[in-house]
Amino acid sequence: QSVLTQPPSVSGTPGQRVTISCSGSTSNVGSNYVYWFQQLPGAAPKLLMYRNDQRPSGVPDRFSGSKSGTSVSLAISGLRSEDEADYHCAAWDDSLGGHWVFGGGTKLTVL
Amino acid sequence: QLQLQESGPGLVKPSETLSLTCAVSGGSISSTDYYWGWVRQPPGKGLEWVASIYYNGDTYYNPSLKTRVTISLDASKNQFSLKVSAATAADTAVYFCARTPKTGILTFDRWGQGSLVTVSS
Numbered sequence: 001q002s003v004l005t006q007p008p009s010v011s012g013t014p015g016q017r018v019t020i021s022c023s024g025s026t027s028n029v030g031s032n033y034v035y036w037f038q039q040l041p042g043a044a045p046k047l048l049m050y051r052n053d054q055r056p057s058g059v060p061d062r063f064s065g066s067k068s069g070t071s072v073s074l075a076i077s078g079l080r081s082e083d084e085a086d087y088h089c090a091a092w093d094d095s096l097g098g099h100w101v102f103g104g105g106t107k108l109t110v111l
Numbered sequence: 112q113l114q115l116q117e118s119g120p121g122l123v124k125p126s127e128t129l130s131l132t133c134a135v136s137g138g139s140i141s142s143t144d145y146y147w148g149w150v151r152q153p154p155g156k157g158l159e160w161v162a163s164i165y166y167n168g169d170t171y172y173n174p175s176l177k178t179r180v181t182i183s184l185d186a187s188k189n190q191f192s193l194k195v196s197a198a199t200a201a202d203t204a205v206y207f208c209a210r211t212p213k214t215g216i217l218t219f220d221r222w223g224q225g226s227l228v229t230v231s232s
Contacts, residue, residue, distance in 0.1 A: 002157050035218040037158070044207055044222040045150075045158065056216070088158050090218065096174040100150075100160035 003028065004089050004103035011109040017077040020106045022089035023070060028101055030070040032092045036063075039086040039105070048087070049074060076108070084110045113137040115208045115223035123202075123230050129195040133208030133223060134188075141166050141186045146211040149182065149193045150219065151204040159204075163211060164191055198230045 004024045012018040022034065034052050037045035047056050052072065053065040064075045076083055089103040119131035133147070140147055148163030148171075162182040163171045170182055176195070184191040195202055205227050209219035 033217065037219075044225050045219070046222070047216070047218065047220050050216045050218055050220075056220070090158070090160075098171070099173055100163075102158040102160065104157040 002104040003093065003101035004091065006087075006089060006103035006106045008104070009107045009109065011111055012076075012079045013111050014079055014081065016079045017075060018079060018108065019076075020074045020087050020089075020108070022072045022074070022103050024072075024091060024101070025070055027095045028070075028091040028093040029067070029072060031094060034065070034067060034072040035090045036065060036074050037088045037090065039088065041085070045088060079110055081110050084108055113210065113221050115210065115221060117206060117208050117223045117226035119206075119226055119228065121227060121229060123198050123228060124232055125199055125230055127198055129193075129198045129202055129228055129230065131193045131206050131208075131226060131228070132190050133192070134190045135210075136189070138210075140184055140189055140191060144213055146171075146213060147184065147191045148209055148211060148219070149206055150209055150222075151202075151206045152225075153201075153204045161195075161206070162193065165213075200230050202228070203230045204228060 036049035038048040039045045049065040052067045062078045086105045088105045093101045114136045116134045123129045146163045149161040164182045179196045181194045205225040207225045208223040210221040
């Protein structure tokens with residue numbers, strides 16, 4: 001059971017806007033930055049968003065992040081077929097001396 | 112260009128020790144700017160942080176694995192390693208090594224391709 005909660009799957013059609021939620025608690029999402037990773041089939045995760053809403057160089061501005069309290073969201077606008085992947089949220093958790101926690105991952109299907 | 116490459120046995124027997132090494136090229140693990148760590152992913156499941164290490168040997172462990180896990184680094188070979196003792200089927204996973212900047216991005220910004228380890232007799 002993952003510490004952060006994500007929906008197992010979301011779907012959308014090309015050009016649509018979809019959002020992926022990630023909820024945690026005061027010891028992780030509520031008090032620390034949240035990060036998002038994109039994992040294409042058979043590949044290693046790739047950093048997609050850092051510090052809640054910052055995009056690394058090369059990540060299109062179709063991807064955006066937001067945070068409110070102990071929940072965060074990743075939004076993908078202008079959906080493309082190449083966006084089909086697993087998306088994982090992560091945060092530092094201050095409990096038990098501090099450790100990284102992840103969500104269970106969300107499979108995005110582009111119909 | 113920084114590259115990380117995992118290596119180790121693909122099959123480990125239950126109760127034995129699982130060992131993996133991550134070779135780093137295009138950068139130095141002796142840099143004060145980064146942590147180096149391991150993240151694993153059981154088949155069909157989400158990611159789980161295992162452990163991280165700093166250039167000076169400071170170590171950080173997932174509390175749920177702490178009693179069985181050891182992370183270490185070898186600066187002379189520019190690589191770091193992971194050992195998981197008393198392995199069980201629950202340790203079957205793809206193990207990724209990754210870099211974490213100490214400032215700025217603050218999370219896993221570069222990853223290896225991953226190494227599948229199966230625990231089975």
